Amino acid sequence: MIAAIREAVNLLPSVARRPPVVACWLAEAHRAQIALGLFLLLALFGLPTLLDWVLPRLYPVVETQHKLLGIFKHSTTKPDPRLDARRRQLTILIWGAGLGTVATLLLAALPVAVAHAQRQAWRLGEEADSLVDHGDPARSIPLYQSALGLTLDADHDAALRERLRVVEGRAAMRDAAPSTVFPDGELRALRAAETIFESGPRCVGAGNRYRLTKEIGRGGMGVVYHAVDTALEREVALKELPLHLCAQGELTRRFRQEVRLLARLSHPCIVQVHDLIEDRGRLWIALELVNGGNLADAMQRRGGALPWEEVVRLASQMAEGLAFAHARRVVHRDIKPLNVLLTDDLAPAAKLTDFGLARLLESTDHTQIGALLGSARYMSPEQVGGRPADGRSDIYSLGITLFEMLCGRAPFEGDVASVLAQHLSGTPPAVGELCPGLPPALATLVMSMLARPPEDRPRDVDSIARALRALSA
Numbered sequence: 001m002i003a004a005i006r007e008a009v010n011l012l013p014s015v016a017r018r019p020p021v022v023a024c025w026l027a028e029a030h031r032a033q034i035a036l037g038l039f040l041l042l043a044l045f046g047l048p049t050l051l052d053w054v055l056p057r058l059y060p061v062v063e064t065q066h067k068l069l070g071i072f073k074h075s076t077t078k079p080d081p082r083l084d085a086r087r088r089q090l091t092i093l094i095w096g097a098g099l100g101t102v103a104t105l106l107l108a109a110l111p112v113a114v115a116h117a118q119r120q121a122w123r124l125g126e127e128a129d130s131l132v133d134h135g136d137p138a139r140s141i142p143l144y145q146s147a148l149g150l151t152l153d154a155d156h157d158a159a160l161r162e163r164l165r166v167v168e169g170r171a172a173m174r175d176a177a178p179s180t181v182f183p184d185g186e187l188r189a190l191r192a193a194e195t196i197f198e199s200g201p202r203c204v205g206a207g208n209r210y211r212l213t214k215e216i217g218r219g220g221m222g223v224v225y226h227a228v229d230t231a232l233e234r235e236v237a238l239k240e241l242p243l244h245l246c247a248q249g250e251l252t253r254r255f256r257q258e259v260r261l262l263a264r265l266s267h268p269c270i271v272q273v274h275d276l277i278e279d280r281g282r283l284w285i286a287l288e289l290v291n292g293g294n295l296a297d298a299m300q301r302r303g304g305a306l307p308w309e310e311v312v313r314l315a316s317q318m319a320e321g322l323a324f325a326h327a328r329r330v331v332h333r334d335i336k337p338l339n340v341l342l343t344d345d346l347a348p349a350a351k352l353t354d355f356g357l358a359r360l361l362e363s364t365d366h367t368q369i370g371a372l373l374g375s376a377r378y379m380s381p382e383q384v385g386g387r388p389a390d391g392r393s394d395i396y397s398l399g400i401t402l403f404e405m406l407c408g409r410a411p412f413e414g415d416v417a418s419v420l421a422q423h424l425s426g427t428p429p430a431v432g433e434l435c436p437g438l439p440p441a442l443a444t445l446v447m448s449m450l451a452r453p454p455e456d457r458p459r460d461v462d463s464i465a466r467a468l469r470a471l472s473a
Helices: 002-016 019-028 030-058 082-133 137-150 154-176 184-191 249-263 295-301 308-327 357-362 365-378 391-407 416-425 440-449 461-472
Strands: 062-068 072-078 210-219 222-229 234-240 273-279 282-288 340-342 350-352
Touching: 002 019, 002 082, 019 082, 019 137, 030 082, 082 137, 082 154, 137 154, 154 210, 154 295, 210 234, 249 273, 249 282, 295 340, 295 391, 308 340, 308 350, 308 391, 308 461, 365 391, 365 416, 391 440, 391 461, 440 461
Parallel strands: none
Antiparallel strands: 062 072, 210 222, 222 234, 234 282, 273 282, 340 350
16 A cells, blocks of 8 residues: 555656546546545534534533522533534544545555556557558547557657657648659558568667667657667667668668768767668668657646746757757758657756758658658748758757747747748747746847848857856856
8 A cells, every 4th residue: 555655646747747547547546436435424424413422521511600699509501612622623633534544545546547547548559550550540640649648658658649740740741742742652651561660570780789679759750669789788779760761772872871970970969870770671770779758748748838947958958969060060950849859867968869861851752741740830931941951940940949948839830831931921929928037138049049031040059059058057
């Protein structure tokens, strides 16, 4: 019982943000329901009668004798003055003990209810996967959403979110793009399972060097697994590129060049590239394993906005990573919360990932729409307009990300077409008005990063990093 209560106390903050899990918990807490029913019957009907019977015997009436005119004896009685006080004290004590017992039983039931909710989440996720496999992704979306409401497992949550993004992206691609854009073979490849892990061997690389253990996420750039590098005996993140990207010779050649360049970006605020693997006609990247999830999920778990002090700390790390890359003529092109990973330390550190890989997606017609759907909120006006993107585009996207971290929403919202139009001609709302209490210097910095003309933004990311460090000093 004590162990269950301790576990329940640790689970409560996560459960409170998941109404479906709370409903499951209340439904599963049978002992607490019985105890509450019995206690209410006792407290409402038995307690008053019990107190009326017991207290007068413990505190009988007080008899006072005195003489009238000094001759005739006379006695008067009155209730013991302690009687009402004891009645109130006992009532409070009994109600407290009863409700405390109910609360204890309710807490003890929480771990069991969470496990039950997790099983339901796995079942719903499997049903949704089955619908996707059978060509009915539209019906899978509400199942994925229901599963997300029930799971408290971070890895499962991340996997479900990535699957949901993929399914929603594919549905939007079918709605937004004419079918003639895709050759039949490529369309079948897009709709097929994007990984060999589900049906193939669980080891890849020369001599089966990398042993895959579980999926930890998936998106437009492929599926990511937790894996073990058996040669160096270390855990890594292994990203498997989608089959339709691996089938294009020129794209594959450019991808190899890009990965070799990224492998030279060794910085604490950038996810390190360890290896490039080619196996069974597929491409894999071995990456530094970052266990804290991505910034988008962290913001969602915490209700959207983050305290400005934490935003400044994380943003300064992101800016430092970008400045290091820009100094080596590497532009990210896809800065957004999904591409910022967090360590699992007490004070999580930010690490940028997927540097430069968005440029490869831009060269393939069949992935362009999907990439656009995932990144429209964070695209710079020059990217929307089809002009070359440089370091100032990263500054704009970083500004959008900071705005969302501070306010819990992006400056431009709506459907894809509306958001893209706002990037080109809209005016972002003032971050200082949406988030009162921000340091004026921080609000000014963010708004300067969102300037539509690139030349009106800060001249480089290094200056942004210095400004952020000054704010946290």
